[in-house]
Amino acid sequence: MRAPGGPDVAVDDVLLAVEDVSLSFGGVKAVSDVSFDIRKGEIRAIIGPNGAGKTSMLNIINGFYQPQEGRITFKGETRSKMRPHEAAIGGIARTFQNVALFKGMSALDNIMVGRTLKMRRGFLWQLLRVGPALTEEVEHRARVEEIIDFLQIQAIRKVQVARLPYGMQKRVELGRALAMEPDLLLLDEPMAGMNMEEKEDMSRFILDVNNHYGTTIALIEHDMGVVMDLSDRVIVLDHGIKIADGTPDVVRNNQAVIDAYLGVAH
Amino acid sequence: MVVFGQFVEVLISGLLAGVLYSLVALGFVLIFKASGVFNFAQGAMVLLAGLALVRALDMLVAQGFSFWAAVGVGLVFAAAIMAITAWLVERFVLGPLVNQDGLTLFMATIGVSFILEGGAQMLFGSDVYPLPLFPSDAWFLFEKAFPGGILVSKIDVFGGFIAAVLVVVLALFFQHTKTGRALRAVADDHAAAQSVGISLNWIWFVVWLMAGLVALAAATVWGTKLGVQFSITFLALKALPVLIIGGFTSVPGAIIGGLLIGAGEKLAEAYLGPAMGGGIEYWFAYVLALVVLLMRPQGLFGERIIERI
Numbered sequence: 001m002r003a004p005g006g007p008d009v010a011v012d013d014v015l016l017a018v019e020d021v022s023l024s025f026g027g028v029k030a031v032s033d034v035s036f037d038i039r040k041g042e043i044r045a046i047i048g049p050n051g052a053g054k055t056s057m058l059n060i061i062n063g064f065y066q067p068q069e070g071r072i073t074f075k076g077e078t079r080s081k082m083r084p085h086e087a088a089i090g091g092i093a094r095t096f097q098n099v100a101l102f103k104g105m106s107a108l109d110n111i112m113v114g115r116t117l118k119m120r121r122g123f124l125w126q127l128l129r130v131g132p133a134l135t136e137e138v139e140h141r142a143r144v145e146e147i148i149d150f151l152q153i154q155a156i157r158k159v160q161v162a163r164l165p166y167g168m169q170k171r172v173e174l175g176r177a178l179a180m181e182p183d184l185l186l187l188d189e190p191m192a193g194m195n196m197e198e199k200e201d202m203s204r205f206i207l208d209v210n211n212h213y214g215t216t217i218a219l220i221e222h223d224m225g226v227v228m229d230l231s232d233r234v235i236v237l238d239h240g241i242k243i244a245d246g247t248p249d250v251v252r253n254n255q256a257v258i259d260a261y262l263g264v265a266h
Numbered sequence: 267m268v269v270f271g272q273f274v275e276v277l278i279s280g281l282l283a284g285v286l287y288s289l290v291a292l293g294f295v296l297i298f299k300a301s302g303v304f305n306f307a308q309g310a311m312v313l314l315a316g317l318a319l320v321r322a323l324d325m326l327v328a329q330g331f332s333f334w335a336a337v338g339v340g341l342v343f344a345a346a347i348m349a350i351t352a353w354l355v356e357r358f359v360l361g362p363l364v365n366q367d368g369l370t371l372f373m374a375t376i377g378v379s380f381i382l383e384g385g386a387q388m389l390f391g392s393d394v395y396p397l398p399l400f401p402s403d404a405w406f407l408f409e410k411a412f413p414g415g416i417l418v419s420k421i422d423v424f425g426g427f428i429a430a431v432l433v434v435v436l437a438l439f440f441q442h443t444k445t446g447r448a449l450r451a452v453a454d455d456h457a458a459a460q461s462v463g464i465s466l467n468w469i470w471f472v473v474w475l476m477a478g479l480v481a482l483a484a485a486t487v488w489g490t491k492l493g494v495q496f497s498i499t500f501l502a503l504k505a506l507p508v509l510i511i512g513g514f515t516s517v518p519g520a521i522i523g524g525l526l527i528g529a530g531e532k533l534a535e536a537y538l539g540p541a542m543g544g545g546i547e548y549w550f551a552y553v554l555a556l557v558v559l560l561m562r563p564q565g566l567f568g569e570r571i572i573e574r575i
Contacts, residue, residue, distance in 0.1 A: 088460070088462055115444075116444055
């Protein structure tokens with residue numbers, strides 16, 4: 001077994017590398033000097049008590065926040081500034097903590113918007129809706145239907161998402177991210193607010209996405225059981241600092257991690 | 267029968283006038299739907315489009331082109347001008363102000379309206395330019411049922427037809443094309459739209475371009491009716507009650523609001539006017555809008571804003 005997070009990882013295995021990244025909002029340091037990597041094909045969990053900087057970290061990877069210091073290397077390319085739609089073009093997809101769906105549109109339309117980057121035919125062709133644009137639209141619709149089948153949301157395809165129950169909304173949001181066929185999928189608390197059964201379903205979907213499509217996944221999650229079962233490696237943040245990085249077993253027994261969660265003064 | 271005939275005539279002319287108001291209101295709806303910006307410059311855009319069209323037309327006809335060939339080229343030229351305007355506005359006004367609040371952006375559009383009005387007249391002239399695109403006489407319908415027939419102005423009918431075509435095209439566009447879906451997505455949630463790969467700058471350019479083309483359509487009809495002149499910018503003021511009644515984000519709402527106001531205005535003028543000393547046409551729309559605001563602030567078709575506390 002490889003040493004977790006050790007230096008003997010082959011360089012081309014790494015999909016995303018975060019180096020010495022710091023982010024402040026005015027006087028508040030949300031993220032301090034954090035470095036870690038995510039390997040191709042793995043499921044990486046980011047955990048930590050509330051306010052640890054987990055969502056900020058995801059926002060940095062995704063381009064919503066620009067770090068004051070540090071570098072991000074994705075698929076071999078290093079950059080310091082990136083805008084969200086550029087991150088999407090690069091192959092990063094994302095779900096949000098508070099379910100950012102397009103409320104006025106149906107579940108099907110939401111997932112179709114996920115295909116936007118994959119649709120190559122331009123504006124004018126689309127308007128005329130003939131020939132190549134029509135075939136393309138049909139093709140994309142077929143892919144979206146595949147995703148709908150995979151997530152078992154056939155029954156609610158045409159329902160306006162604002163009317164859907166929370167668990168279904170989360171699935172639709174996952175579907176929209178999957179429609180992008182991303183290299184890296186960022187999930188922000190995908191299990192939040194779900195009951196046991198829903199969590200089991202969602203876990204199964206996440207595992208399937210990882211196994212079947214080979215998508216690398218980074219997820220923020222509070223449910224320790226889920227984290228331990230699903231992830232290959234875990235990083236733990238507390239007050240913006242990385243306090244542990246390794247396989248679930250190693251992290252679970254790390255004293256600093258236990259202290260952070262129990263709220264021991266440190 | 268004469269009395270009923272008079273009613274029908276006033277009603278029809280009112281409905282058609284209303285459709286023409288809707289044409290202007292549509293431009294506002296497009297921009298507001300996609301970016302939450304109330305575009306004060308929409309009236310100026312109608313003026314710019316009209317001026318570009320009519321001057322190109324006059325110049326080409328003077329060079330010897332046939333009238334309709336000149337109209338065709340003129341329309342393309344005016345559309346190009348609107349595209350350039352959209353690009354400039356996006357690049358120099360909207361882009362830099364991207365995270366500012368609605369009021370700031372609204373004030374920016376007031377600035378844009380001054381620049382467009384001044385610029386348009388500087389480039390294209392400030393006279394009154396007739397634009398004879400549609401015949402300005404009238405049909406007399408149903409002569410058998412009503413003595414003398416019902417007077418229906420041809421310009422109004424053509425205007426109505428253009429508005430109908432526009433609405434259908436827009437509806438198809440929003441429902442079935444990738445760009446239309448992207449526009450709806452941006453209107454719902456900026457951040458999510460960006461994380462799916464939609465570039466906000468591109469979308470805003472597209473929206474302003476579409477509003478510019480709608481302004482061009484409005485200019486063809488209103489320019490024929492009134493002549494292309496500076497006061498055409500005041501049409502935008504009439505669009506405001508249409509938007510309040512129909513809802514700021516609804517395309518069908520803009521049509522229905524326009525119809526209600528157009529018909530209401532003319533009918534009120536014809537039947538209440540004599541009792542009130544006339545001039546009802548000027549304030550009826552605003553009073554109606556006020557009443558609607560008091561009863562149903564989001565308009566007939568607008569989205570109800572429910573904020574979670």
